[in-house]
Amino acid sequence: xxxxxxxxxxxxxxxxxxxxxxxxxxxxxxxxxxxxxxxxxxxxxxxxxxxxxxxxxxxxxxxxxxxxxxxxxxxxxxxxxxxxxxxxxxxxxxxxxxxxxxxxxxxxxxxxxxxxxxxxxxxxxxxxxxxxxxxxxxxxxxxxxxxxxxxxxxxxxxxxxxxxxxxxxxxxxxxxxxxxxxxxxxxxxxxxxxxxxxxxxxxxxxxxxxxxxxxxxxxxxxxxxxxxxxxxxxxxxxxxxxxxxxxxxxxxxxxxxxxxxxxxxxxxxxxxxxxxxxxxxxxxxxxxxxxxxxxxxxxxxxxxxxxxxxxxxxxxxxxxxxxxxxxxxxxxxxxxxxxxxxxxxxxxxxxxxxxxxxxxxxxxxxxxxxxxxxxxxxxxxxxxxxxxxxxxxxxxxxxxxxxxxxxxxxxxxxxxxxxxxxxxxxxxxxxxxxxxxxxxxxxxxxxxxxxxxxxxxxxxxxxxxxxxxxxxxxxxxxxxxxxxxxxxxxxxxxxxxxxxxxxxxxxxxxxxxxxxxxxxxxxxxxxxxxxxxxxxxxxxxxxxxxxxxxxxxxxxxxxxxxxxxxxxxxxxxxxxxxxxxxxxxxxxxxxxxxxxxxxxxxxxxxxx
Amino acid sequence: xxxxxxxxxxxxxxxxxxxxxxxxxxxxxxxxxxxxxxxxxxxxxxxxxxxxxxxxxxxxxxxxxxxxxxxxxxxxxxxxxxxxxxxxxxxxxxxxxxxxxxxxxxxxxxxxxxxxxxxxxxxxxxxxxxxxxxxxxxxxxxxxxxxxxxxxxxxxxxxxxxxxxxxxxxxxxxxxxxxxxxxxxxxxxxxxxxxxxxxxxxxxxxxxxxxxxxxxxxxxxxxxxxxxxxxxxxxxxxxxxx
Ligand SMILES: Cc1cc2nc3c(=O)[nH]c(=O)nc-3n(C[C@H](O)[C@H](O)[C@H](O)COP(=O)(O)OP(=O)(O)OC[C@H]3O[C@@H](n4cnc5c(N)ncnc54)[C@H](O)[C@@H]3O)c2cc1C
Ligand code: SF4
Ligand code: SF4
Ligand code: FES
Numbered sequence: 001x002x003x004x005x006x007x008x009x010x011x012x013x014x015x016x017x018x019x020x021x022x023x024x025x026x027x028x029x030x031x032x033x034x035x036x037x038x039x040x041x042x043x044x045x046x047x048x049x050x051x052x053x054x055x056x057x058x059x060x061x062x063x064x065x066x067x068x069x070x071x072x073x074x075x076x077x078x079x080x081x082x083x084x085x086x087x088x089x090x091x092x093x094x095x096x097x098x099x100x101x102x103x104x105x106x107x108x109x110x111x112x113x114x115x116x117x118x119x120x121x122x123x124x125x126x127x128x129x130x131x132x133x134x135x136x137x138x139x140x141x142x143x144x145x146x147x148x149x150x151x152x153x154x155x156x157x158x159x160x161x162x163x164x165x166x167x168x169x170x171x172x173x174x175x176x177x178x179x180x181x182x183x184x185x186x187x188x189x190x191x192x193x194x195x196x197x198x199x200x201x202x203x204x205x206x207x208x209x210x211x212x213x214x215x216x217x218x219x220x221x222x223x224x225x226x227x228x229x230x231x232x233x234x235x236x237x238x239x240x241x242x243x244x245x246x247x248x249x250x251x252x253x254x255x256x257x258x259x260x261x262x263x264x265x266x267x268x269x270x271x272x273x274x275x276x277x278x279x280x281x282x283x284x285x286x287x288x289x290x291x292x293x294x295x296x297x298x299x300x301x302x303x304x305x306x307x308x309x310x311x312x313x314x315x316x317x318x319x320x321x322x323x324x325x326x327x328x329x330x331x332x333x334x335x336x337x338x339x340x341x342x343x344x345x346x347x348x349x350x351x352x353x354x355x356x357x358x359x360x361x362x363x364x365x366x367x368x369x370x371x372x373x374x375x376x377x378x379x380x381x382x383x384x385x386x387x388x389x390x391x392x393x394x395x396x397x398x399x400x401x402x403x404x405x406x407x408x409x410x411x412x413x414x415x416x417x418x419x420x421x422x423x424x425x426x427x428x429x430x431x432x433x434x435x436x437x438x439x440x441x442x443x444x445x446x447x448x449x450x451x452x453x454x455x456x457x458x459x460x461x462x463x464x465x466x467x468x469x470x471x472x473x474x475x476x477x478x479x480x481x482x483x484x485x486x487x488x489x490x491x492x493x494x495x496x497x498x499x500x501x502x503x504x505x506x507x508x509x510x511x512x513x514x515x516x517x518x519x520x521x522x523x524x525x526x527x528x529x530x531x532x533x534x535x536x537x538x539x540x541x542x543x544x545x546x547x548x549x550x551x552x553x554x555x556x557x558x559x560x561x562x563x564x565x566x567x568x569x570x571x572x573x574x575x576x577x578x579x580x581x582x583x584x585x586x587x588x589x590x591x592x593x594x595x596x597x598x599x600x601x602x603x604x605x606x607x608x
Numbered sequence: 609x610x611x612x613x614x615x616x617x618x619x620x621x622x623x624x625x626x627x628x629x630x631x632x633x634x635x636x637x638x639x640x641x642x643x644x645x646x647x648x649x650x651x652x653x654x655x656x657x658x659x660x661x662x663x664x665x666x667x668x669x670x671x672x673x674x675x676x677x678x679x680x681x682x683x684x685x686x687x688x689x690x691x692x693x694x695x696x697x698x699x700x701x702x703x704x705x706x707x708x709x710x711x712x713x714x715x716x717x718x719x720x721x722x723x724x725x726x727x728x729x730x731x732x733x734x735x736x737x738x739x740x741x742x743x744x745x746x747x748x749x750x751x752x753x754x755x756x757x758x759x760x761x762x763x764x765x766x767x768x769x770x771x772x773x774x775x776x777x778x779x780x781x782x783x784x785x786x787x788x789x790x791x792x793x794x795x796x797x798x799x800x801x802x803x804x805x806x807x808x809x810x811x812x813x814x815x816x817x818x819x820x821x822x823x824x825x826x827x828x829x830x831x832x833x834x835x836x837x838x839x840x841x842x843x844x845x846x847x848x849x850x
Contacts, residue, residue, distance in 0.1 A: 040663075041716025043761055044671040101742045107730040107795060109753035112745055134744030152754050158670065159757055166729035169720065177716050178708075200708055201624060229666045263642060266668045321640050351669060351687040353642045363642075466654040510658040514624040515709065518658035 004445050005205045009035040009174075010429050012193055012209035014181045014236055016042035018157075018411065019393025020215030021164045022418020023425060027211075028171045030426035035207060036175045037196060039231050042165045046217050046229040047414060050157025051269070053139060053149035054415070055408035056096035060113050060135040062126040063147035069093040071145055076400065076409060078594045079143045081547035081557065083250065083402025083565070086587040088379050092400050092416050099415040100136060100150050107163040109152050110136040141407045142270070142301065149408040154344055157411060164415075179205070182523055184212070184239050184389065185436070185444045191389035192436040194239070195448050197523070202514040204448055206441050210432040211388050211425050214240055214375055215418075218394040222532050223368035224473030225323075227260055227267045236395045238527030240375045241534075244572035245385035247580070249376035249397030249565050251531065252538035255404065255548045256482050258304040260367025263322035264352045268364060272345050273297040275337070277330040279308065280361065281316035284327070302404070302548055305366035305482045312365075313483075320363065327361035366482055370394070370410065372401045372548070373535075376567055380428075381421030384567070388432065390425055392417040399565065402584070403547025455522045456512040461505025465522045468506065472499055472532050480536045485552045489540035496533040497576065503529045534568040534577045541579055542566065559591050612639040615696040616648065618660070622709045632698075633657075645678070645685035645699075649711075661709040669827065672760035675702050675767070676711050682764035684827045685711075702767040715763040722783045726806050730796045745794060756789035759830055765822035777811045781822035781832045784813055788835040791842065800846040808847050813840045 011027040013020045016038035024034045038045065059067035072093040077084060104110055114137075115130040128137075141149040152159040168175065178199040185192040185208070193208035216236025220228025240246045259268040273279075278286045279297055291307040292299045299307070308326055311317070317324030330338060330345075335358045338346050342357075349357045375391035376384045377398050383389040392398070393414045398421075400413060454460050479492035503526040512519040544558035545551050564581040571578060614637050621630035635652045646667045653660045665673040667686045674685040677700040679693070705713035722728070765781040772778050779787075787807050790796045807813050816836060823832040 040665055040671075040673065041720065041761075043719070044665045044673050044716070046666070048760075049666050049668065049670045098738045101740075102736055102738070104742045105730075105732075105734075105736045105795070107793065109745075109750040109757060109793075112747040112750050114747045134746055136742055137747075152757075153751070155754065155758060158760070159754065162757060166723065169723050170727075170729040175720075229671065231665055263647070264644065264667060348668075351689075352644060354689045354691050355642075508658065513659075514622065515661070516659060517653065517661055 004203070006208065006441070007035060007205065008208045009033045010209060011211045011213065011425060012207050013037070013213045013215060014194060015045075015215030015217060015393070015395065016165075016175060016177070017045035017215060017217050017393060018047040018161055018164055018414035019395075019418050020213065021161075021168050022415050023213055023215060023392055023422035024173050025164070025167050025171060026419055026422020027426045027429065028173050030430070032426060032429055034173050035209070036168070036173060037179045037181055037194075037207065038175065038177045039180055039199065041177045042168065042175060043161055045161060046232055047411070048158045048161045049229060050411050051154045052141065053151030053156045053408050054100060054160065054411040055141070055144065055148045055406070056100040056150055056412060057093065057146070057148055058097050058100065058136055058138065058150065059146070060132045061137045061147050062128045063140065064138050067146035067148055069097075072096065072148060074589060075144050076406060077589045079404055079406040079409070080400070080402025081404055081594065082559070082563065082586070082591040083253070083399075083546055083584060085379065085399045085585045086589065087585055088398055088400045090587070091379065091420060092413065095416045095420055096412045099412065099419055102419070103160060103163060103415065104136060106167055108159050110150055111152060113137045143406045144408070160411060160415070180235070180520065181239060183444055183448055184243055185440065186243050186386055186389075187440060188245060190387040190434065192434060192440065195444050197520070199515050199520065202516060202519070204445055206445060208436055208441070210434050211390060211429045213425060214383075214389070214391040214395050215393045216395045218371035219531055220368050220371065222472065222528055222535070223476050224470070225260060225265050225365065225477055226368040227257060227265055228368070233524055233528055234371070234531045235524060235527060236391070237374055238531050240383060240389065240391065241530065241568070241570050242527065243386060244570065246383050246389065247376050247385065247567035247569045248531075248534055249373055249399055249567060250403065250538070251373035251534040251568050252542055252549050252566060253372035253403045253547060254368060254535065255370040255372060256302065256305045256366045257369040258301060258308060258366050259328055259364040261348060261353055262320060262325040262363040262365055265367045266348055266352055267367075267369075268328065268345055268348060268362065270301070272328060272330055272342060275330070275341060276333055277328055280327040280329050281311055282318045283316065285316075287311050287316065302482070302550070306550060308366050309482045318363065323365070325363045325365040328364045329361050330357050331359065331361070370405055372403060372405055373397055376565075380424040381417065382428070388428075388434070390421060392421050403549055451523065452512065452519065455506060455508050455519060458507030460507065462507035463502045463505045465506050465508065465518065465525050468499055468503055468525055468529070469521070472496070472529055475499070476532050476535065480539055482550065483552055484539050484550060486540065489536055492536040493533070493540055496529060496536055500526075500529045500533060500575065530570055530577070534570075537577055537579060538566045538568055563591065612695060614639050614648070614690060614693070616652070617696070617698045618711065619700045620710055621707065623707055624709070639690050643690040645688045645690070646674070648690060649685065662711040670760065672715070672762035675715070675762040675764050676700065677702060677767070682767040682825050684762060684764070687827070702763050704767050704769075704772045705763060713763075715761060718763065718766070719761040719782070722779060722786065726779065726783055726787050728786050728790065730790070730793060731798045732795055733797065743795070749792070749794060753789060753792050756785055756792060756830070756835060758828060759785055760828060762827060764825040764827055765832060768821040768825045770819060770821065771815050771817055775811055775815050778815050779807065779812050781826075781836060784816070784839050785830060785832060785835045788839050791839065800842060804843055804846040807839060808843045813843050816840070
């Protein structure tokens with residue numbers, strides 16, 4: 001029999017980003033005993049990196065007057081290209097203002113309304129009313145009819161996460177950081193907790209709970225080139241899918257941002273183009289007007305991304321050790337403008353690329369940014385297929401974003417879902433009884449011990465984890481990117497099929513002692529390739545274009561056949577995913593035109 | 609670009625295997641355009657030594673994970689460009705924190721304990737009313753709080769602080785800055801006397817010798833000097849009133 005430490009709680013939350021911490025707080029406030037697991041200290045979670053803001057229809061700022069949950073609802077459904085669950089979008093928009101105000105009560109220093117006249121970029125004059133002075137203000141974001149995005153300067157995610165974590169600390173909630181969930185304990189019907197690996201010592205542990213919540217964030221790192229933190233590897237999603245009974249929803253819905261800086265893939269915000277920056281190719285030709293004569297660089301986010309990739313494919317990309325890229329040119333805006341209005345961009349360029357945008361061109365390429373897909377849940381946040389398993393935040397497909405999420409809607413999702421689903425979890429947990437046998441725990445720990453042994457002893461082979469990983473990243477970036485077509489997607493599926501087989505034969509060189517980092521990567525690789533496979537297979541099957549999913553060979557949205565959500569299962573023992581479909585819930589707003597203009601018939605994704 | 613061959617002397621030690629002595633290990637990496645230490649360390653791990661331990665999360669100077677001593681100076685490795693480094697560079701883990709292995713240290717536990725000691729959350733008797741409008745605050749007040757709240761808990765200020773070496777329980781510049789953040793916040797109802805209990809000691813503001821190594825080392829430019837003197841002034845007055 002195995003020898004391992006067991007920790008038990010009412011609620012186990014895997015992930016200490018905004019979503020996980022908010023749900024933990026909701027459960028703890030109901031008197032439940034909660035443990036949170038996280039790869040890193042909570043404040044280092046990826047939520048901290050969000051700069052732009054969080055949407056809520058407070059309607060305090062001059063350009064937000066008249067905003068309401070109804071207006072927010074319409075924006076969100078259009079943004080999703082009618083791929084979202086409308087009942088969920090409704091819950092979301094109604095609760096977002098409460099969530100923002102509660103974060104304020106807890107300590108977020110939201111920027112506030114300052115009364116008086118202001119001149120905007122384009123010369124229009126607005127006036128903030130003295131009656132609203134001191135209330136939470138908002139900024140403009142893409143795809144929103146009103147200024148609705150609440151913010152704290154350029155550090156919204158940071159302030160939200162720090163304040164949330166301060167409540168977690170205040171409530172005395174147990175956090176085990178540097179702990180990685182590597183498998184979900186279940187009997188095919190009910191979830192009992194997880195097997196985790198301590199990233200300090202390498203020891204396996206068991207966490208049992210009445211309710212288990214996956215809040216592990218997105219999977220940006222499958223693409224290699226991503227604006228996401230390097231811990232965003234989708235592990236919560238693949239351990240859920242590995243149960244064989246829990247499906248992932250809409251994995252093919254992947255959002256790209258036009259200007260990730262090469263090679264660090266840190267985000268250069270839309271502000272650079274908004275202020276008049278140009279995109280240039282290897283001949284320094286400004287190419288956007290050739291493709292989009294009207295909107296040029298300011299077409300919607302996904303349109304610009306598509307045009308850039310199209311241009312690179314035609315052979316106009318700039319060669320670099322990090323792959324081909326294009327240039328962003330802001331030099332003509334002048335030193336004064338760059339060092340004041342675009343200071344943040346200038347700093348990123350200096351710190352991470354060692355270039356001065358006053359004199360130098362900025363190397364950029366469209367970059368993976370957000371995962372709309374994830375663990376499919378019902379409106380109460382419970383995963384399909386396993387009783388007692390919940391999912392929230394970017395890891396989940398709750399599904400309020402459909403095929404395209406609007407900027408500012410994901411931070412809002414984390415806090416609103418944490419609050420609303422947190423209540424549901426508390427309710428469920430209070431009534432739940434569970435009885436888990438030691439035999440089941442032994443069995444699940446045994447499986448993981450066996451995997452680790454196989455990796456260390458190279459029993460199944462000696463494939464190099466980093467090589468497989470690089471090939472997987474390249475396959476997704478090359479064939480399952482912004483432009484998709486049947487031929488490329490088939491190539492990707494074939495390649496991922498091969499990589500999946502190779503991922504089963506990984507062995508490690510490091511010996512795997514203690515908290516060995518190569519072993520940690522090796523334990524993840526199979527699951528990551530599975531997720532990549534689901535993305536490619538889902539995209540190949542979906543013969544239409546919707547939101548961020550753009551098929552050159554099927555450029556139109558096809559509501560007659562595809563107003564439905566992909567559910568990707570991976571049956572135990574299978575060598576490929578199994579795709580099923582379910583209808584999208586339409587409760588208020590029937591499918592129609594998104595109204596984003598001629599060149600941007602597709603998604604407008606919003607800033608940052 | 610003619611590529612330099614860079615040499616890195618990296619500290620190696622695993623506290624889980626104390627029988628193996630700490631040592632410095634030499635690695636060589638060919639420099640590439642726009643290379644950062646994030647790229648270098650990953651290359652070393654993937655191509656030369658898969659056991660090397662280090663921490664990066666955001667790789668964008670936002671999360672505070674990757675602080676280490678680069679040629680003796682505490683700084684964020686993710687925003688250190690190789691083009692600013694000499695041909696030979698020494699990388700050491702941050703001192704003052706528990707070593708987890710090689711370049712990885714446990715800043716997370718240190719900062720959580722600091723938060724507990726300073727009770728770093730808003731103290732209020734008010735109850736949240738989901739139906740009410742938010743309480744008002746001036747934008748200037750909000751910005752001042754944000755200025756102190758920007759700390760990413762990287763530990764650079766702690767690692768370079770003389771007092772930390774003498775007083776292991778010293779809150780450090782980051783801790784005192786955290787207290788300043790709540791003192792500035794109108795929502796926090798703690799009195800000066802209550803704050804005095806937290807920082808009015810030699811482990812708090814009165815231990816600081818004011819040489820400002822912290823201020824020089826803070827990678828995101830928190831005005832630590834100003835925050836320290838703000839708290840010290842307030843606490844001197846509060847102490848005098850006792
Ligand atoms: C550069 C950038 C800017 C952005 N800006 C905005 C913005 O302005 N507005 C907006 O609305 N959205 C923005 N987003 C999106 C938004 O930040 C994220 O979608 C959101 O923060 C995700 O939060 P989360 O709680 O779901 O996950 P995360 O914050 O990613 O947290 C995941 C947690 O899970 C833990 N974890 C992961 N795997 C495991 C495991 N196996 N075991 C244990 N723990 C695990 C991690 O340690 C971490 O604590 C931005 C995203 C990026 C990349
Ligand atoms: S000024 Fe004070 S806190 Fe800063 S380094 Fe010196 S002793 Fe430490
Ligand atoms: S104050 Fe500055 S140096 Fe100190 S922990 Fe915070 S960010 Fe780092
Ligand atoms: S990796 Fe986040 S600060 Fe360096």
